[in-house]
Amino acid sequence: MIDPQAIIHPDAKLAPDVQVGPWTTIGPGVEIGAGTIISSHVVLKGPTVIGKNNRILQFSSVGEDTPDLKYKGEPTRLVIGDNNIIREGVTIHRGTIQDRHETTIGNDNLLMAYVHVGHDSVIGNHCILVNNTALAGHVHIGDWAILSGFTLVHQFCRIGAHSFSGMGTAIGKDVPAYVMVNGSPAEAKNINAEGLRRRGFEKEDIAQLTRAYKLIYRRGLTLEEALKELRDMATGCQPLNALIESLESSTRGIVR
Template sequence: MTAVSSIHPTAIVDPAAQLHPTVAVGPYAVIGPQVRIGAHTSIGAHCVIDGITTIGESNQIHSHAALGGGPQDKKYAGEPTRLEIGNRNTIREFCTFNTGTIQDQGVTRIGDDNWIMAYVHIAHDCQVGNNTILANNATLAGHVQVADWAIIGGLTGVHQFSKVGAHVMAGFASHISQDVPPFTMVDGHPLAVRGLNLEGLRRRGFSAERLAVIKQVYRVLYRSGLTLQAAMDALQNLHGSCEPEAQADVQLMLDFLAQSTRGIVR
């Protein structure tokens, strides 16, 4: 373990753990031997960080988080699977993130600049992108994918293997059991699409021209009465007629629809 000046004397840090000298560790935290933590990350009181866990730089991990525990999967037999957390994430109190399983890629990943509120659970093999918000008690079952800039409301559960697209906003206490296409707002149980996340897109600098194309995409997918395959064909035609920046938005939707495995919310 690299010498660290700001480890609280009551913390238990395994000598084999690799901590950057600028890492701060709070009272009664426990850090296991296969943990690596990057510069300027702070670990709150009573946190437990275990397993083969890599945490990047400038993360703020609040008290009582449990990161890197084995997957809650009865098939798990102690295989050396991993948890990887990027940079500049805020992880609030009592969050639980598990390592992956060999039935998938063997790694659970959280990207950069995410705001993860208290009591959030991220299960084995989840892939969470960048700039997401997971509100209090949001729960991701195994193998879930959450793309960049998605917002998942408090007390929302996401069924295993479901995909949540980029720029999605899922409302409070939603039940997500199908794939949620990019740019949409959804909520409820059963889940329903309520419209486009236009305010979120505006805040992220989407131009009026891009928004106009995204509205066309939404009309094709949700208002045209077309089958999913016919809607995808229509989106291909729209893709060919757009400006390059808007083409990327249409392509994002097309790629998501092509990769959907649970069927989309529609």
């Protein structure tokens, strides 16, 4: 299960069935759960906790400390959940004490080739980050978000659940839940209706979210004015409540 040419520190903790390819290096403070497969030429540094049934492909660097100049070697960590696929050349940095001490990746995510996840970022569940997407530090990505190839996300931005970015999008403000954005700088385009249909959202909920999008983006309202009307609309529509929560949590202002 472990290639003899792999280098594994004696303090690393690997479940008995973990597979490790040749020329991979696993350092101290790394824990890897059952069913995980590590390809060749991977570098894993700790403190890092990796859950069950993950795949990490060749030339990835996972758990390295951050190049952030504020970082002075303090003990921080990376936590990765279960059933994630981390493709070729992905880089993921640990956290900093200036934020949460931890970079966190949830479950069932796909990080395609050459994705970068900066320090203290949080990725939820079922997200797809397409080739060469780059997250600066402190970025939060909600569940089921899809960031197309070469998407760039500024530090401290929040990307809402079920949102979608087009190829080459440069995101400098928060993206509300369910919203599609595109361009450099990013501009809101519409509700991610097709994505919601594929995930089994009810037609009535998608229609309500579409009305909410038009209220936010096409009536010239301030965010506070829009939120007031949205709260009056939200009775009995949980997806709309999730949109409201993503708007209320915005600290950088939303993509317009």
